[in-house]
Amino acid sequence: MRQSHLFTKTRKEVPSDETSKNATLLLRAGYIHKEFSGVYAYLPLGLRVINKIIEIIREEMNNIEGQEISLTALQEKSTWDATDRWDDSKVDVWFKTALKNGTELGLAITHEEPITKMMSQYVRSFRDLPKYVYQFQTKFRNETRAKSGIMRTREFIMKDLYSFCKTKEEQDHYYKKAQDAYIKVFKRLGLGDITYLTFASGGIFSKYSHEFQTICENGEDEIYVHHKKKIAINKEVLTDEVLKDLDVKREDLSIEKASEVGNIFSLGTRFSEALNLSYTDENGEKQLAWMGSYGLGPARIMGVIVESFADDKGLVWPEAVAPFSLHLITIAKDKENDSYKKAEEIYKKLTDAGVEVLFDDREESAGAKFADSDLLGIPMRVVVSDKSIALGGVEIKERKSDKSEIISVEELLKTYKPNCE
């Protein structure tokens, strides 16, 4: 994409009520737009990042037999009365609205109830289970405070996967599979090294649930990390019994600030009982389905990536989620200049080869272009100038490094293999 074509621009000012590091940088770089407190829109660069995160999650959910659907935001009271989660005194983040005839509606805060109800139309016999269903769908939550930028908002896309199994054993087996899939997701997102499988409180159906926590200076949580075992324990469950369960010693744990980027939970038969999701087993007897839920917030992940990797010059994207692989910059302002023409030629060759390139073809000073490039955070900067050409090619510099080097155009083209978009 040509930067001159992009409607967004970098800017110095952000809305005065913006206090989070992630939203401040993303607003300055033109990745997002603030509609009002806790509600953000995604602009072209931001949407590219979110979509890359979504695509990585989608692939891993498909790899564990997930079937993708899309449920609705508008919800009827009756669906939620079954589990007693409708009343504002029970769940305090509902946005409620109403039909013209006065019928009360809610905007989905999550989807356990509607998906259980929907599945009950399709599950009859033991032959129909297990099944795994997921979606990327907008959740609405009426948060009282919304001060964490895109990490805790009133409207956000969430990936929620639900498992429907015949027995506790089948559910436990899938739970482990989902856990492994989550580890893969964070690895692919570039967060593998700093994200910990964290033991948290379970419920009546399992001793533990699990959070995925990413070490992060501005994180809201504190976790106890066992670096060697690559696990962590949530403060709320740090007891001698748990230490024994996990075979770790208290002195080997270090306390770290972290942000939750995902969670997985065994739901047991709580929802299947309330919403009548049952099947007939091999002996002709009626049994309740066992369920699990597995959440991931793409925007939350994007926020954590910003918080974890950004430096004082701006954003720093891991390759897998960067809006573009290369930031190609021409220093020449005159389109007839040889180095400008060379940049155009490189842009054409790279994009023809399927490489994702943002081409800064604007009539700006070199200094302004370099500052914008640092703020935008694309992993590799490629500068074409009279000087670089005289030295034998283009000047490349990784965003996270201070060192640049000259390589030939042929080497550049050879290094960047086509991306499959």
Add this chain to the structure above:
Amino acid sequence: MRQSHLFTKTRKEVPSDETSKNATLLLRAGYIHKEFSGVYAYLPLGLRVINKIIEIIREEMNNIEGQEISLTALQEKSTWDATDRWDDSKVDVWFKTALKNGTELGLAITHEEPITKMMSQYVRSFRDLPKYVYQFQTKFRNETRAKSGIMRTREFIMKDLYSFCKTKEEQDHYYKKAQDAYIKVFKRLGLGDITYLTFASGGIFSKYSHEFQTICENGEDEIYVHHKKKIAINKEVLTDEVLKDLDVKREDLSIEKASEVGNIFSLGTRFSEALNLSYTDENGEKQLAWMGSYGLGPARIMGVIVESFADDKGLVWPEAVAPFSLHLITIAKDKENDSYKKAEEIYKKLTDAGVEVLFDDREESAGAKFADSDLLGIPMRVVVSDKSIALGGVEIKERKSDKSEIISVEELLKTYKPNCE
């Protein structure tokens, strides 16, 4: 995908309040789920169709320099007060809700206001225009009656493109370009032959707006079609003056029932004036931007496709939007049977080659499988049986044809080139 893996099933019964042909068939085939009247969820097969429609539209919007973003559903009153479209007495399809502190919010019915406000942060000079921005985003509309299945719902994804130009001339030029892009979209969707560019009433900024109307037995509209010129006139503007404008004679028009599948509209400076979207021109003078809006509803299109092509046996999808290209069916129930093994082998070869295949590997009777195949509406059915193998290969039958023929497995593999998904 293996049909045994799919959680949905075909069924005979639909909710008693469902009266539309499109939703009745889509519910019976397991493409959608009815949350309540006018609110539908998309299940795996339905989501595949919607996503194919979206991808075709996205490509054509990118081809006319559209930049994709994603705005928010939650909206503040102040944004809409500017154009006097907040009050329920002015716009009667709002769903309203509120923050915990009592601040009133609305769920976006459309996005002219928020996008104009957002763009005003990025447009300063004539150098910043023209720009074209679009999204696929959920709209909420509090419809009193919702009886048209997925064609008129209370919650739906809409593609809305907005153009921001310097002058009326620039806007008119882009309007024509968008019009051509829409014609391409409908052609690619398989609706080209029955969709008409329809002249409708404009407003203070242009004489006409345009609808795209698809001829459809159960359509809500009546249009006057000039078959030779491939245009139509909306009843509301059928005057002698318009006939003269379009150089057509009243006697050459035939009245047809149709459904609106898209519309394009010149907004002039109505929104840029109200929300202060201006730029400094070449002479240093402040000017208002000229705008246009261009809507398309993927679910509405999906509904019209169902209404237009379905027959008494079930759905009939055009190739471009079908959830799968091939419906491969094995008649043998015994996995050790040679023809079952042959079907497995064909399934593997086709999917490895990137062909989208739904493989009916269930233990059902041939009759049940054929009836389901007709209901699901995948363009080509491929049956593998002992008989087909004895005759030299597989039996293929187009969904819209009654004739079947035997072709060799090699020919089948050669015919279906890999799809790029």
